[in-house]
Amino acid sequence: xxxxxxxxxxxxxxxxxxxxxxxxxxxxxxxxxxxxxxxxxxxxxxxxxxxxxxxxxxxxxxxxxxxxxxxxxxxxxxxxxxxxxxxxxxxxxxxxxxxxxxxxxxxxxxxxxxxxxxxxxxxxxxxxxxxxxxxxxxxxxxxxxxxxxxxxxxxxxxxxxxxxxxxxxxxxxxxxxxxxxxxxxxxxxxxxxxxxxxxxxxxxxxxxxxxxxxxxxxxxxxxxxxxxxxxxxxxxxxxxxxxxxxxxxxxxxxxxxxxxxxxxxxxxxxxxxxxxxxxxxxxxxxxxxxxxxxxxxxxxxxxxxxxxxxxxxxxxxxxxxxxxxxxxxxxxxxxxxxxxxxxxxxxxxxxxxxxxxxxxxxxxxxxxxxxxxxxxxxxxxxxxxxxxxxxxxxxxxxxxx
Amino acid sequence: xxxxxxxxxxxxxxxxxxxxxxxxxxxxxxxxxxxxxxxxxxxxxxxxxxxxxxxxxxxxxxxxxxxxxxxxxxxxxxxxxxxxxxxxxxxxxxxxxxxxxxxxxxxxxxxxxxxxxxxxxxxxxxxxxxxxxxxxxxxxxxxxxxxxxxxxxxxxxxxxxxxxxxxxxxxxxxxxxxxxxxxxxxxxxxxxxxxxxxxxxxxxxxxxxxxxxxxxxxxxxxxxxxxxxxxxxxxxxxxxxxxxxxxxxxxxxxxxxxxxxxxxxxxxxxxxxxxxxxxxxxxxxxxxxxxxxxxxxxxxxxxxxxxxxxxxxxxxxxxxxxxxxxxxxxxxxxxxxxxxxxx
Numbered sequence: 001x002x003x004x005x006x007x008x009x010x011x012x013x014x015x016x017x018x019x020x021x022x023x024x025x026x027x028x029x030x031x032x033x034x035x036x037x038x039x040x041x042x043x044x045x046x047x048x049x050x051x052x053x054x055x056x057x058x059x060x061x062x063x064x065x066x067x068x069x070x071x072x073x074x075x076x077x078x079x080x081x082x083x084x085x086x087x088x089x090x091x092x093x094x095x096x097x098x099x100x101x102x103x104x105x106x107x108x109x110x111x112x113x114x115x116x117x118x119x120x121x122x123x124x125x126x127x128x129x130x131x132x133x134x135x136x137x138x139x140x141x142x143x144x145x146x147x148x149x150x151x152x153x154x155x156x157x158x159x160x161x162x163x164x165x166x167x168x169x170x171x172x173x174x175x176x177x178x179x180x181x182x183x184x185x186x187x188x189x190x191x192x193x194x195x196x197x198x199x200x201x202x203x204x205x206x207x208x209x210x211x212x213x214x215x216x217x218x219x220x221x222x223x224x225x226x227x228x229x230x231x232x233x234x235x236x237x238x239x240x241x242x243x244x245x246x247x248x249x250x251x252x253x254x255x256x257x258x259x260x261x262x263x264x265x266x267x268x269x270x271x272x273x274x275x276x277x278x279x280x281x282x283x284x285x286x287x288x289x290x291x292x293x294x295x296x297x298x299x300x301x302x303x304x305x306x307x308x309x310x311x312x313x314x315x316x317x318x319x320x321x322x323x324x325x326x327x328x329x330x331x332x333x334x335x336x337x338x339x340x341x342x343x344x345x346x347x348x349x350x351x352x353x354x355x356x357x358x359x360x361x362x363x364x365x366x367x368x369x370x371x372x373x374x375x376x377x378x379x380x381x382x383x384x385x386x387x388x389x390x391x392x393x394x395x396x397x398x399x400x401x
Numbered sequence: 402x403x404x405x406x407x408x409x410x411x412x413x414x415x416x417x418x419x420x421x422x423x424x425x426x427x428x429x430x431x432x433x434x435x436x437x438x439x440x441x442x443x444x445x446x447x448x449x450x451x452x453x454x455x456x457x458x459x460x461x462x463x464x465x466x467x468x469x470x471x472x473x474x475x476x477x478x479x480x481x482x483x484x485x486x487x488x489x490x491x492x493x494x495x496x497x498x499x500x501x502x503x504x505x506x507x508x509x510x511x512x513x514x515x516x517x518x519x520x521x522x523x524x525x526x527x528x529x530x531x532x533x534x535x536x537x538x539x540x541x542x543x544x545x546x547x548x549x550x551x552x553x554x555x556x557x558x559x560x561x562x563x564x565x566x567x568x569x570x571x572x573x574x575x576x577x578x579x580x581x582x583x584x585x586x587x588x589x590x591x592x593x594x595x596x597x598x599x600x601x602x603x604x605x606x607x608x609x610x611x612x613x614x615x616x617x618x619x620x621x622x623x624x625x626x627x628x629x630x631x632x633x634x635x636x637x638x639x640x641x642x643x644x645x646x647x648x649x650x651x652x653x654x655x656x657x658x659x660x661x662x663x664x665x666x667x668x669x670x671x672x673x674x675x676x677x678x679x680x681x682x683x684x685x686x687x688x689x690x691x692x693x694x695x696x697x698x699x700x701x702x703x704x705x706x707x708x709x710x711x712x713x714x715x716x717x718x719x720x721x722x723x724x725x726x727x728x729x730x731x732x733x734x735x736x737x738x739x740x741x742x743x744x
Contacts, residue, residue, distance in 0.1 A: 031500055031503035031504055031507070031509075032496060032499050032500050032503060034492075034496060058503075058506075058507065059503060060499035060500070060502055060503045060542075060543075062495055062496065062499050062540060062543075063536075064492055064495070064533070064536050065532045065533060065535065065536035066532060066533075068486070068488060068489065068492070068533075069489065069491065069492030069495075069532070069533045069536060070492075072485060072486065072489035072492035072493050072496060072533070073492045073493065073495050073496025073499070074496055075485070075493065075496065076460065076483070076485070076492070076493040076494070076495070076496030076497035076498075076499075076500060077496040077497065077499055077500025077503070078500070079483050079497065079500075080458070080496075080497045080500035080501050080504065081500065081504055081509070081510060082500035082501075082503055082504050082509075084496070084500065098486045098487075098488070098489075099486055099489060102485070102486050106484075204504070204509045204510075210458050210481040210482075210483055210497065211481055211510075212455060212456050212457070212458065212480065212481060212515060215478070215479060215480050215481040215482070216481055216482075217471060217476035217478050217481075217482045217483075218481075218482065218483040218484065219471075219483055219484025219485075220471050220472065220473040220474075220476060220484070221467065221468050221471050221472045221473060221484075222472075222473045223472070223473070226473055
């Protein structure tokens, strides 16, 4: 029951995650590409420049002097009525936080991919998910991919979500730096016609823009009750994005022959006694670990969070209901809670359930450290043991303790 | 379509206003703002967009011309307008201009020249946003004008030192005290000279002052007509930050020019052309002493004769020692002069 499996008829090419993202962007026909290099996303932008040089990408390409300007330029192009794309990672994402909050608060439907990476200090360029966790409350929609195919597909979905008149929010498509950005896999590339059909519901003329024919002021200075209304409507739009992500999954399957599960991919959860929760590429290893342990009779399943923001609270609660224990895999650290970030969300979701269950957090894969199958099998066994009532620390640092 | 290394961008041809009676009557920055009495920057906004006309998009970075001008429901902007962050006037202009270009090329909107103007204060433009402005001034494929309204402090946050605050001025970050009279010892940046000297793709840089409204509007019109990325630096007396009676705004603008402290000039394709009373100074008219300008402002009330003399010497040096007086501060060595055959 593998979701997202390729159809043999698709135009399958071998490419890494950055290239898959570049193909998706090309197919979405953006008007502006705003560029600033940072590892590990840079090969994505480089590929788009090759497309432009070859005459395949019909977009303006602007090289700026920093990430804050990359996003600000994209915001300008989108507010002028265009479709824009930019990409970043790690400190670049932090450097654009000013523009990041502006884009969401002003409801600018820009799409930006994040090849996720650790945050300094200590300095490193290695993989991790700390960067997207640092901006998780920035009011953007955040999609997290597990495979190169899913990166491509998520960018197509991202523009549908972002530009939907009932949503109109910026969207991040996040994928693990190096593990996906630089890992080659077979990727089915849809036809331009199919993508055009999928995106026909959104685009030019569907939202207010900077126009001398019908002048509007964008980004007015707001006080008091009106401000609350802005925030209220932003929250409502986030929830509509969650609903739309679920319904778009079916539409995507009809258009491209692949379904991903909407906000959450439920893997072998039907009869699972314990549930693991994770997001990103490490879930692939986790699935293998679960498959392996199931041969020994361990009934474990996985809820892979595909839409991290807005958080799919109701669906996760349903998947958690009745399990003996829940284990959460994090590739980031939440300093304030002495745990991982995803764990905090899962704990909060557990409060929606009538019955309490043991919860355990596994932190691993920081700065590109290996998360091997055996480590995750141990994590699943630990979760099972907690379900039996065995004591242990709430947060387990893989490979450290 | 074959691409060449020559880029041309169609612009609106905005002929200069030949005198105040020829200025168009329509206003595109109208009622609805709540700037201070005597605010010259508000006048700059009004003149800027009056000069540009209705086929214009204005982008405003954070600062008093954002906060005081664009309260929800009461926008004074008749043309389309968008806020951008404090340091993003340059990049917002770049992205908007590039977006328009792509949309027009693809037939998604009517192809016609639309002016894109981004304004920034001295804090947003000369400090935080200088990198973005500099980057935008290299992008010759896109028409955008960056207008820096310089009221010489972070006026919106209650008058703190910016990189454009003049030597010695009393701000909330440089209050004269008993132990230290001059808290701010740095000479302000030379923004227009810096932008003109360092950006080979920028064809037009000008300085303006709203005390000379028609001249100011004509520089805006020239910038927009030339196209590509352009830059204008406007010196704006600020009653709140400079501490003077609001009725003196116009007069202080004039004095800034007449004392030689703020030169009026334009640099078009590398040619420096002084204009207005600055041109008269270049042609021999005596500069007024800077004390006439300084002592009308409370922010310099703590100046001693020694401070006034220092200030005067610095202004004198701009005119007497700079290779291009009051524009570019380089001085050629005598040996270089003779080697190059210069007089």
